[in-house]
Amino acid sequence: MRSRIRNFGALLGIVVLGTVGLVALAPAAVADTLGPVDSSIPDGQANSLRDVLENQVGDGDVVELQAGATYRLTDCESGSLNIDSSITVHGNGATVEQTCDELVMDVDADLTIDGLTITGGNDVGGRPAGGIHFDGSELVITNSSIVGNSTCSDGGGILMDGGDSLRIENSTIAGNSAGGDGGAIASWSGTESSLDIVNSTITDNVAAFGGGIAMFDGGPVSLTYTTLVGNTTGGPQGECVGSDSATVDDAHAADHSGVHAQADSDVGANVEFFDQSSVLTSFGTVIALPTGGPNCSVEVEVVPAEVLSNTESHGYNFSDDASCGLAGTGDRQSAGDPMLAALSANGGPTLTRLPATSSPLVDGVPLAQCQADGAAGITADQRGITRPQGAGCDIGAVELVIAAPTPPEAAPLVVTPRFTG
Numbered sequence: 001m002r003s004r005i006r007n008f009g010a011l012l013g014i015v016v017l018g019t020v021g022l023v024a025l026a027p028a029a030v031a032d033t034l035g036p037v038d039s040s041i042p043d044g045q046a047n048s049l050r051d052v053l054e055n056q057v058g059d060g061d062v063v064e065l066q067a068g069a070t071y072r073l074t075d076c077e078s079g080s081l082n083i084d085s086s087i088t089v090h091g092n093g094a095t096v097e098q099t100c101d102e103l104v105m106d107v108d109a110d111l112t113i114d115g116l117t118i119t120g121g122n123d124v125g126g127r128p129a130g131g132i133h134f135d136g137s138e139l140v141i142t143n144s145s146i147v148g149n150s151t152c153s154d155g156g157g158i159l160m161d162g163g164d165s166l167r168i169e170n171s172t173i174a175g176n177s178a179g180g181d182g183g184a185i186a187s188w189s190g191t192e193s194s195l196d197i198v199n200s201t202i203t204d205n206v207a208a209f210g211g212g213i214a215m216f217d218g219g220p221v222s223l224t225y226t227t228l229v230g231n232t233t234g235g236p237q238g239e240c241v242g243s244d245s246a247t248v249d250d251a252h253a254a255d256h257s258g259v260h261a262q263a264d265s266d267v268g269a270n271v272e273f274f275d276q277s278s279v280l281t282s283f284g285t286v287i288a289l290p291t292g293g294p295n296c297s298v299e300v301e302v303v304p305a306e307v308l309s310n311t312e313s314h315g316y317n318f319s320d321d322a323s324c325g326l327a328g329t330g331d332r333q334s335a336g337d338p339m340l341a342a343l344s345a346n347g348g349p350t351l352t353r354l355p356a357t358s359s360p361l362v363d364g365v366p367l368a369q370c371q372a373d374g375a376a377g378i379t380a381d382q383r384g385i386t387r388p389q390g391a392g393c394d395i396g397a398v399e400l401v402i403a404a405p406t407p408p409e410a411a412p413l414v415v416t417p418r419f420t421g
Contacts, residue, residue: 032057035064037071039094044075049096059086059109065094065116073120076100080121083107086136091116091144093349098122104149105132112140115349121149128188129159130176137164143349144171152179154214155186156205165194170382172201172350174343181272182214183207183231192219199225199382201352201397202270203343206232210272211292218275223285224374225381227353227396229340233269234292268297268323275299276310280324283314283374284365286396287324288338294323314373316365318395330369335360338396348383352398362400363392 034052041048049071052063065071071094073081079102086109098104098120105111105118111134121130130149132139139160146157153159156176160166166185173184180186183205187193195213205211211231215221269290271280276298287295298309313328322333339359346352355361370393371378380386381399389399 031060031062033062033064036066036092037063039066039069039071043071043073044078050075050078050081053081053083053087057083057085057087061085062088062090064090065092067092068094070095070097073098073100073102073104076102080104080106080133083111084109086110088112088114089116090114095119098149103129103131103133103151107132107134107136107139110136110138112142113144114142115144117145117147119145119148121151123151123153128153128161128186129155130178131155131157133159133161134166135162139166140169141167141171142169145350146171146173146176146184147351148175150177154178154180154182154188156183156207158185160185160187160193160195165196167196167198168200169198170200170348170350170384172203172343172352172382174201174204174351176205178207181207181209181216183211184213186210186214186216187219188216192217194219195221197221197223197226197228199378199380199397201227201343201350201382203227203230203353209233209267210269211290212268212270212272214272214274215278216274218277220279220281221271221273222374223280223282223287225283225378225387225393225395225397226285227340227398228270228285228287229338229353230289230291231270232291233267233272266297267293268295269293271296271324273298279310279312281312281314281374282317282324282326283372284316284393284395286318286338286340286361287326288318288320289340290321295319295321296324314375316369316395318361318364330365332360332364340396346383346398347385350382352382353396354398355394355396355400357400357402359400361395362402363388363390364395365393367392369393 037049037052044050092115095117101122101124103123104121118131130151131146150156156178157173176183184202202212211233269292270287311325313326313331315328316330317326319333326333338361339356340353343351343353346354382397385399387393387399389401394400
């Protein structure tokens with residue numbers, strides 16, 4: 001089960017010649033690779049995913065999951081997966097599904113996740129997070145999906161609670177809900193956590209306040225080639241009735257009494273900041289289709305909310321209102337419908353929202369600027385499709401591939417017999 005990758009140079013030790021003779025230094029710590037973890041082992045038993053993550057790993061270890069497997073968390077007495085070591089999880093397209101009324105992962109160390117779907121988290125007890133509750137220093141999520149999780153408090157998909165940084169790349173966070181703040185992502189750490197999202201889709205999330213991203217702590221948010229659309233603020237208002245908290249509003253008020261000064265209709269559905277020092281940096285990103293409020297807002301002591309004033313646009317963003325303060329080169333505000341299809345399988349490991357061929361997002365970034373200002377090195381979209389495909393790069397997470405027109409079939413040659421009589 002546990003296979004060790006050895007650094008033979010380190011194991012031989014290092015010999016140092018000094019005035020007191022030969023001194024042998026202790027070998028450096030060596031990381032392990034564990035797995036592939038057998039998905040058929042019931043949750044909580046020896047060598048199950050829970051046992052590996054909670055009892056067998058150490059700092060620096062790598063955990064491999066079976067390609068395409070589903071790991072169901074059925075040990076409701078144990079609840080969430082508790083990760084206390086700094087590790088990397090290679091999902092290889094696997095899914096971790098919570099079947100109990102608990103969040104999926106409670107993480108107190110650094111964590112890197114690649115190629116994994118996290119779903120089914122359902123924390124109805126008024127506690128934080130549905131998918132991942134993170135209290136480490138650095139969380140990195142690549143080629144993964146955080147979908148279909150819920151909480152009666154904050155962070156339906158992910159809650160940063162003491163974490164310093166979250167980087168999301170080539171991933172989708174969709175269909176999550178929070179009775180408090182941040183249907184997709186909430187940061188409530190007390191320190192200035194940073195959020196960096198690249199080539200990713202955040203859509204169809206819902207929360208009482210800030211359906212997409214809710215930042216409490218003044219930390220910066222950076223969006224590069226991101227599709228942040230279709231998130232909802234102002235609901236759901238009744239999903240947690242009958243839990244440890246009487247209502248969604250009561251649960252939220254108990255956690256954040258006096259935090260919200262503005263009316264629900266003024267809360268940003270896609271981005272909600274609680275500190276006027278917070279900065280939104282963006283490039284080649286679409287922020288649109290909000291429900292229940294504007295795209296962006298920042299909390300103030302008086303109503304209504306202010307338009308986001310600390311926006312640092314690197315250009316070529318698209319929004320269907322002016323609430324995000326996008327005023328960089330090539331930015332388009334109040335620009336109408338981005339013409340995005342519903343979330344679906346469009347290739348690659350995650351679901352995406354494909355722009356129509358007539359979408360204003362298509363070729364919205366000039367060819368010479370495709371890797372400018374924060375986008376250096378980005379040569380593919382969320383699915384791995386090469387950027388660009390046309391006369392420029394497309395705004396958002398998806399680069400549309402437009403098939404070349406099929407040439408018309410040649411008309412059959414008709415030969416008229418020549419009369420020679």
